[in-house]
Amino acid sequence: MALVDIQVPDIGDFDEVGVIELLVKPGDTVKAEQSLITVESDKASMEIPSSRAGVVKDLRVQVGDKVKQGSVVLTLEVAGGATESAQNQAPAPAAPASAAIKTEATAAAPAPVAAAATGGVLEVRVPDIGDFKDVAVIELLVQPGDTVKPEQSLFTVESDKASMEIPSPAAGVLQELKVKVGDKLNIGDLVALLAVAAGAAPAAPVVAASAPAAAAPATAAAPATTATAPVPAHQPGTPSAGLPHASPSVRKFARMLGVPLDEVTGSGPKGRITQDDVQNFTRAVMTGAVQTRAVAAKAPAAATGGGSGLDVLPWPKVDFTKFGPTERKDLSRIKKISGANLHRNWVMIPHVTNNDEADITALEAFRVSTNQENEKSGVKVTMLAFVIKAVVAALKKFPEFNASLDGDALVYKQYFHIGFAADTPNGLVVPVLRDADQKGILQISQEMGELARKARDGKLGSADMQGGCMSISSLGGIGGTHFTPIINAPEVAILGLSKSAMKPVWDGQQFVPRLMLPLSLSYDHRVIDGALAARFNAYLGQVLADYRRILL
Structure with a gap:
């Protein structure tokens, strides 16, 4: 070790x-x-x-x-x-020029793409794909002779956990594919030969693990040139030449927000795009100060297309001090993060909300008696604990709600982790109660209390808020009748609970007072149809009205 x-x-x-x-x-x-x-x-x-x-x-x-x-x-x-x-390992000894390409391709793991240029031909190799080995090629997206662009996907690979597309490091014409469907690949494997124009550089330069090329033996017939074209200096306010200069984590963050990195001006060293740059760009687009090229290109068509575009006015710029005294406070870290996520989810997911009511008269009486019996234990059972258990029963009956959209496929989950929205002084967080199907009401209530305390104290870790199958937002302790909760991607539905109220309900002979709980079910219409959502909400109401149904 x-x-x-x-x-x-x-x-x-x-x-x-x-x-x-x-x-x-x-x-x-x-x-x-x-x-x-x-x-x-x-x-x-x-x-x-x-x-x-x-x-x-x-x-x-x-x-x-x-x-x-x-x-x-x-x-x-x-x-x-x-x-x-981990950051300062000794360099490997110099390698002969005949092995330079192979050494560079396998040693430059931090680079997104490992490739070496030989004359006008670029060797495309499998980039760093994380903690995966022997991933299988499941689809070829191009064929020899095709003209490809930088970052264009060449083929799709799949492990036992995920699938991903391998991109091209540069623009050019595909000369030869070195893989076929069913092949197993690892980082650094040669996958294609790409004919590139003179002076073209790959998306990410290769960092050689050996000494400079001048130290190679003179017996090499023709030393291979590596694809290390100099990166032009980035000028503030102008788009960077070639692909944007950003770390993998920043690229992932930009993908989450739907930000085109090639339109972001980097403020870091040598024009590097930072996470702060992505956030500032997002804020500028949302306020109307900046318009992306894609939106700008659609604007002329929208003006003459009979209303096919969204003619959104810029965000108003107001000097509020001219109307009276003001105070300016920065958003908390949680509000900044959750705000970006909520905006993305609302814009990218076609939301529909189904509203219904559940008769919880008998269940509320049972909850009160349970708390009286367990008063000494210190565990207080809330209605939310019963709803979580009922949601698990509904997810088992309607598995489409316990799924996530992954491209053109649905990922059905065999576990039941339920998130619940927690209101904290710093903003909204959604801790996740794991394996709710394997726990009783008392244990669910106890763990919910512990997670809620951690949320209020600001001690929730990132692991405490990941892996949810479906989330619940409860306003029952505050008020309201119905609302439209925003889906917590990559989930496909969220349940909103409002304040229960006594209402007259017709039992076939007369009106009787019943305690009714409003249910607001928002769902992703790409995955769930309206009829299925109505059945889910109706079944949930039936379970809450007669909790014995959970035993069926």
């Missing part, structure tokens, strides 16, 4: 950032790219990942510490030889 110091990577144009959360502790086993700590500057927050897999031996930071690029976060015990630094 070897001890490796995990250091803070390049986090953009930040000198020092504060540690606000520790996500692991000594003794934890971590995977490569697993988040270790959360840091926050005065403009943005981000998670620092592990560059290696191993066991945490020693945490070198604590909440409140200031860290910067190169600061040691923790010591990790990994399989291997002598102690080393």
Whole structure:
């Protein structure tokens, strides 16, 4: 075993950032790219990942510490030889020119694409695809002779957990495909030959693991040139030449928000796009200060297309101080994150809400008596605990609601983790109650109370808010009749609960007072039809009206 110091990577144009959360502790086993700590500057927050897999031996930071690029976060015990630094490993010895291409392709794991140019031909290799080995090719998206663009998908691979598309590192004409459907691939494998124009550079330059090419033996017949074209300096206010300069984490963040990175001006060193740049761009688009090229291209067509476009007016700029005294407060970190997610979900998911009511007269009486019987235990049973159990029963009967949309396929989940919205002083969070199908009402109530306390104290970890199958937003303790809750992607539905009220209900002979609970079910219409949503909500109401149905 070897001890490796995990250091803070390049986090953009930040000198020092504060540690606000520790996500692991000594003794934890971590995977490569697993988040270790959360840091926050005065403009943005981000998670620092592990560059290696191993066991945490020693945490070198604590909440409140200031860290910067190169600061040691923790010591990790990994399989291997002598102690080393994860960020400063000794370079490999010089390799002969005949092996230069292979060495560079396999050693440059941090680069998104490993490829070497030989004359006008670029060798396309499998980039770093994370903690996956022997992934299978399931679909070829191009064929020899096709003209491809940078970042255009060439083929699709699939592991036992996920599928992904392998992109082209440069523009050119596909000369030869080295793979076929069914082949198994790993990082660095040669997959295609691409004929590129003179001077064309790949999407990400290859970092050689050997000494400079000048040190190669002179016996090499024709030294191979590596695809390391210089990156032009990025000028503020102008789009960067070639592909945008950003880290994988920033690219992932931009994809989540639907931000075109090639339109974002980077403020980091050498024009690097930071997470803060992506957030500022998103804010500018939402306020109307900036318009994306895609929207601008649609504007002329919308003006003459008989109302086919969305003619949205720019966000009004108002000097509120001319109307009276004002106070300006920055949004909390939680509100910034949740706001971006809510906006994305509302814009990208076609929401429809089905409203219904459940007769909970008998269930409420049972809840009150249960609390009286268990008063000494200190566990208070809420109506939400019963609803969670009823939702699990409905998910089992209607599995389409326990699914997520993944491209052109649905992923059906065989587990039942239920999220519930928690209102905190800093904003809205959604902790997840795991394996609700395997727990009783008392245990669900106890764990909900613990998660709610962690949320109020700001101690929820990222793992506490991941993996939900369906979420519940309850306003029952406040008021209202019905509302439209926003779906928490990648889930396909969310249940809203309003304040229950006594109402006269006709039983066939007379009106009788019944305690009715409003149910608001928002669903993704791409996955769920209206009739299915109505059946789900009706069945949920039947279970809450007669809890014995859960036993069926």
